Amino acid sequence: MPQSPWWTPAVHADRRPILLARNFIEAAIRGFLVDQDFLMVDPPGLQRSPGNETHLHAFSTTSIGNDGQAETLYLHTSPEFTMKKLLAAGEQRIASLGHVWRNRERGPLHSPEFTMLEWYRVGEGYEAVMDDCAAMLRLAAAGAGSSVLRYRDRECDPFAEPERLSVVQAFERHAGIDLLASMDADGSTDAEALAAQMRAKGISVPDEYTWSYLFSLVLTEKVEPQLGIGRVTILDEYPSVEAALARKSGRDGRVAERFEVYACGVELANGFGELTNADEQRRRFGLEMDEKRRLYDEAYPLDEDFLAALAIMPEASGIAMGFDRVVMLATGAPKIDWVMWAPVVEAGA
Numbered sequence: 622m623p624q625s626p627w628w629t630p631a632v633h634a635d636r637r638p639i640l641l642a643r644n645f646i647e648a649a650i651r652g653f654l655v656d657q658d659f660l661m662v663d664p665p666g667l668q669r670s671p672g673n674e675t676h677l678h679a680f681s682t683t684s685i686g687n688d689g690q691a692e693t694l695y696l697h698t699s700p701e702f703t704m705k706k707l708l709a710a711g712e713q714r715i716a717s718l719g720h721v722w723r724n725r726e727r728g729p730l731h732s733p734e735f736t737m738l739e740w741y742r743v744g745e746g747y748e749a750v751m752d753d754c755a756a757m758l759r760l761a762a763a764g765a766g767s768s769v770l771r772y773r774d775r776e777c778d779p780f781a782e783p784e785r786l787s788v789v790q791a792f793e794r795h796a797g798i799d800l801l802a803s804m805d806a807d808g809s810t811d812a813e814a815l816a817a818q819m820r821a822k823g824i825s826v827p828d829e830y831t832w833s834y835l836f837s838l839v840l841t842e843k844v845e846p847q848l849g850i851g852r853v854t855i856l857d858e859y860p861s862v863e864a865a866l867a868r869k870s871g872r873d874g875r876v877a878e879r880f881e882v883y884a885c886g887v888e889l890a891n892g893f894g895e896l897t898n899a900d901e902q903r904r905r906f907g908l909e910m911d912e913k914r915r916l917y918d919e920a921y922p923l924d925e926d927f928l929a930a931l932a933i934m935p936e937a938s939g940i941a942m943g944f945d946r947v948v949m950l951a952t953g954a955p956k957i958d959w960v961m962w963a964p965v966v967e968a969g970a
Contacts (some may be wrong), residue, residue, distance in 0.1 A: 639952045646764035648759050659716040664703035670924035673906040675913045678724035684737040696722035700739055709930035716740035729956040734965050739940035747878050747894040750940040754882045754890050755783050765951035772885035772950050781852040788859050796843040797822050808861040808875045822865035849883035856881045865892035865905045892940030899932040
């Protein structure tokens with residue numbers, strides 16, 4: 622039976638307490654950022670490059686100049702490139718709360734247009750943005766009048782000390798897989814070695830695969846559902862090949878200063894000790910776009926201004942948080958559309 626549209630009075634009345642909680646949470650987080658001396662910035666959505674990660678898909682449009690010439694522009698998948706240009710310009714602590722767009726994404730936890738909270742700290746280690754995340758999750762729960770974060774039948778206490786777990790530890794604990802055994806000292810990977818371990822653990826392996834595909838398969842099927850249960854999990858030290866925008870760890874070059882924050886099995890934020898080597902970033906983007914061409918028969922241009930700015934950008938740490946997901950978990954909403962004042966219309970609706 623078809624559901625009534627979101628704008629019908631009865632449906633809106635059911636959603637309104639959640640939407641008011643969203644506003645309370647936003648106000649609390651903005652207050653936190655101001656107290657921490659962050660400057661709120663407003664990056665434009667239209668960009669020459671929407672980002673250069675293999676599995677991120679953008680919306681494109683055509684811009685017509687005053688001379689009548691057409692140019693392809695993209696709605697950004699993150700404000701990252703613009704914000705890093707601002708760091709290169711001299712800003713020290715900046716944050717953005719605004720809309721981003723990602724194609725091929727729709728579901729209980731995904732919307733093609735959603736709100737992203739992104740912030741950067743110059744001259745500070747990425748542990749500082751981990752602490753920011755933990756503080757914001759506590760503010761979100763309090764703003765919703767809740768003592769827990771909840772998604773379906775899972776709960777998480779945001780007021781408890783977060784668990785910090787490396788990706789290698791998580792694969793061993795939750796999948797029984799020694800991830801480093803499929804990686805060489807230089808960070809290169811061995812897909813056959815990982816596939817053999819998966820088969821030994823009874824994990825299905827497709828006929829065709831890459832190491833990155835198998836990594837993602839184990840992460841999503843075996844690891845992620847176990848994270849953030851009872852308390853927040855900070856999943857740290859991703860393999861370098863899965864961290865195109867992060868600097869390598871000074872402890873072990875096979876892993877990078879990338880982490881994700883989980884609650885109730887749901888990924889909420891993705892943070893980095895930011896890579897500032899422009900040549901290395903260009904090389905990594907090239908590899909990502911080569912793989913995108915292979916898998917999807919498309920690729921996005923590089924933002925040459927971003928790469929030029931990266932050469933003078935200071936050392937920094939940054940993070941992007943899915944604001945709508947945080948509101949979902951703070952209010953116990955069953956799907957992302959419930960926490961949006963006006964959800965993106967579904968195909969065929």
